Amino acid sequence: xxxxxxxxxxxxxxxxxxxxxxxxxxxxxxxxxxxxxxxxxxxxxxxxxxxxx
Amino acid sequence: xxxxxxxxxxxxxxxxxxxxxxxxxxxxxxxxxxxxxxxxxxxxxxxxxxxxxxxxxxxxxxxxxxxxxxxxxxxxxxxxxxxxxxxxxxxxxxxxxxxxxxxxxxxxxxxxxxxxxxxxxxxxxxxxxxxxxxxxxxxxxxxxxxxxxxxxxxxxxxxxxxxxxxxxxxxxxxxxxxxxxxxxxxxxxxxxxxxxxxxxxxxxxxxxxxxxxxxxxxxxxxxxxxxxxxxxxxxxxxxxxxxxxxxxxxxxxxxxxxxxxxxxxxxxxxxxxxxxxxxxxxxxxxxxxxxxxxxxxxxxxxxxxxxxxxxxxxxxxxxxxxxxxxxxxxxxxxxxxxxxxxxxxxxxxxxxxxxxxxxxxxxxxxxxxxxxxxxxxxxxxxxxxxxxxxxxxxxxxxxxxxxxxxxxxxxxxxxxxxxxxxxxxxxxxxxxxxxxxxxxxxxxxxxxxxxxxxxxxxxxxxxxxxxxxxxxxxxxxxxxxxxxxxxxxxxxxxxxxxxxxxxx
Numbered sequence: 001x002x003x004x005x006x007x008x009x010x011x012x013x014x015x016x017x018x019x020x021x022x023x024x025x026x027x028x029x030x031x032x033x034x035x036x037x038x039x040x041x042x043x044x045x046x047x048x049x050x051x052x053x
Numbered sequence: 054x055x056x057x058x059x060x061x062x063x064x065x066x067x068x069x070x071x072x073x074x075x076x077x078x079x080x081x082x083x084x085x086x087x088x089x090x091x092x093x094x095x096x097x098x099x100x101x102x103x104x105x106x107x108x109x110x111x112x113x114x115x116x117x118x119x120x121x122x123x124x125x126x127x128x129x130x131x132x133x134x135x136x137x138x139x140x141x142x143x144x145x146x147x148x149x150x151x152x153x154x155x156x157x158x159x160x161x162x163x164x165x166x167x168x169x170x171x172x173x174x175x176x177x178x179x180x181x182x183x184x185x186x187x188x189x190x191x192x193x194x195x196x197x198x199x200x201x202x203x204x205x206x207x208x209x210x211x212x213x214x215x216x217x218x219x220x221x222x223x224x225x226x227x228x229x230x231x232x233x234x235x236x237x238x239x240x241x242x243x244x245x246x247x248x249x250x251x252x253x254x255x256x257x258x259x260x261x262x263x264x265x266x267x268x269x270x271x272x273x274x275x276x277x278x279x280x281x282x283x284x285x286x287x288x289x290x291x292x293x294x295x296x297x298x299x300x301x302x303x304x305x306x307x308x309x310x311x312x313x314x315x316x317x318x319x320x321x322x323x324x325x326x327x328x329x330x331x332x333x334x335x336x337x338x339x340x341x342x343x344x345x346x347x348x349x350x351x352x353x354x355x356x357x358x359x360x361x362x363x364x365x366x367x368x369x370x371x372x373x374x375x376x377x378x379x380x381x382x383x384x385x386x387x388x389x390x391x392x393x394x395x396x397x398x399x400x401x402x403x404x405x406x407x408x409x410x411x412x413x414x415x416x417x418x419x420x421x422x423x424x425x426x427x428x429x430x431x432x433x434x435x436x437x438x439x440x441x442x443x444x445x446x447x448x449x450x451x452x453x454x455x456x457x458x459x460x461x462x463x464x465x466x467x468x469x470x471x472x473x474x475x476x477x478x479x480x481x482x483x484x485x486x487x488x489x490x491x492x493x494x495x496x497x498x499x500x501x502x503x504x505x506x507x508x509x510x511x512x513x514x515x516x517x518x519x520x521x522x523x524x525x526x527x528x529x530x531x532x533x534x535x536x537x538x539x540x541x542x543x544x545x546x547x548x549x550x551x552x553x554x555x556x557x
Contacts, residue, residue, distance in 0.1 A: 002281075003281035004281060010131065010338070011131065011256075011342055014134075014138070015256055017331050018335045019253045022253070025103050025249075026104075027100075028098070028099070028100035029100040029104045029242055031098070032100050033101060036098070036101065
């Protein structure tokens with residue numbers, strides 16, 4: 001395989017995999033954001049309770 | 054025939070900027086304590102970790118310098134992306150460095166230095182890290198300006214551009230100061246959405262306009278350079294240097310490592326690196342290929358090439374780094390140009406916010422706090438971090454206006470980064486994996502790494518090393534630093550041997 005074919009395979013293969021991965025990251029990432037906010041609110045509330053005590 | 058940057062394009066950019074401000078305000082409402090501010094409460098899941106790692110590491114600066122590499126060197130420059138992707142994949146498979154760091158439970162890299170080697174190593178490491186990092190981001194604003202000038206057609210010499218760039222920087226400072234890592238993560242996610250769609254679409258559009266066979270043929274016709282084979286075109290030293298930079302970018306560079314330290318657990322860290330290996334490859338590969346295409350487009354459009362890599366097109370002189378945005382301006386339809394520009398500005402902003410937060414937190418937690426009698430108070434650390442963000446932002450603005458790099462942007466970034474990372478590679482890898490590594494060895498390694506400063510063109514020239522390549526200086530410094538670590542540790546062992554995790 002010459003360098004031209006090699007770079008074509010690398011480029012198209014990487015872009016294809018990236019496109020598929022991006023779809024998953026966009027969908028699953030949205031769920032992660034909701035969980036992150038839930039966790040941060042929990043941490044904030046526990047800090048507030050500590051402050052009160 | 055210059056396609057104007059239309060009102061629709063500006064509107065798309067304005068909407069993106071408004072979303073960023075809203076995110077800063079939203080994030081500020083859920084932040085509590087230093088952990089929430091610096092590592093988002095360690096609550097990131099796998100997908101969000103990948104998005105934020107891609108968002109922060111795929112900056113406009115990355116896009117611009119890789120496009121410049123592709124424009125100047127042709128297809129062979131694609132090896133930089135390939136090497137980076139493979140190295141990140143290996144880190145994901147083995148968990149090398151990052152898993153042990155996450156296990157140590159630290160929030161910054163110098164914090165690990167203290168755990169393993171004591172306070173003086175933490176302070177010295179923090180100073181070098183901040184110095185290398187802040188110098189490294191010195192060109193970000195300048196290169197971002199060059200993109201905006203080329204893509205919008207704004208007057209480079211006028212005050213409009215400076216006002217636009219200052220405005221963007223103020224915006225970044227605003228939401229980063231307010232929301233810390235949570236703001237950074239959220240803007241990174243938005244950027245990931247816009248940028249991933251934009252990159253894939255851009256590749257398709259450019260290939261459909263220029264034709265893949267035509268792109269290859271134009272580069273085949275060049276007889277002045279080797280355009281495809283990186284081994285004969287660049288040489289083994291250069292490729293090895295790219296492998297080192299690829300490893301450092303994902304496993305040593307603090308902005309990337311912070312994502313590993315913010316992850317929920319070690320499993321997330323491994324998955325994060327496995328998947329991010331695709332992003333680390335793409336962030337170099339696609340912009341580099343765009344640079345390759347920009348050369349084909351501009352020569353086909355009658356641009357006159359200069360010997361320094363610059364070109365004259367439609368009566369205007371440009372630098373080689375502007376080839377890619379000039380092509381974008383002329384090839385993309387109205388609306389899509391706005392979308393891609395918003396994606397690039399998103400890239401610009403999300404890299405700035407990550408870097409500002411990272412360097413300022415290191416200065417606050419690892420340099421000032423250990424030296425201040427009340428340095429462990431969270432409120433003080435938060436205040437110092439926020440002040441640091443503003444001060445570094447102002448410095449970046451000044452540096453961007455006054456400094457002109459005497460070398461490729463990529464090489465400048467490699468060398469300024471090396472001031473920190475050549476020492477850090479030694480201290481982290483030996484610290485995490487070699488029980489006999491000592492604090493004297495660590496300090497010697499950090500000091501030896503500082504000699505990478507010799508690779509900067511003005512300094513290299515002044516000491517008579519003008520003909521030595523940046524990659525030779527970088528590799529030499531790395532070797533020197535490792536040697537210093539080993540010799541220093543063997544000659545001056547610590548009285549108490551600490552476990553690689555930090556326990557005595």
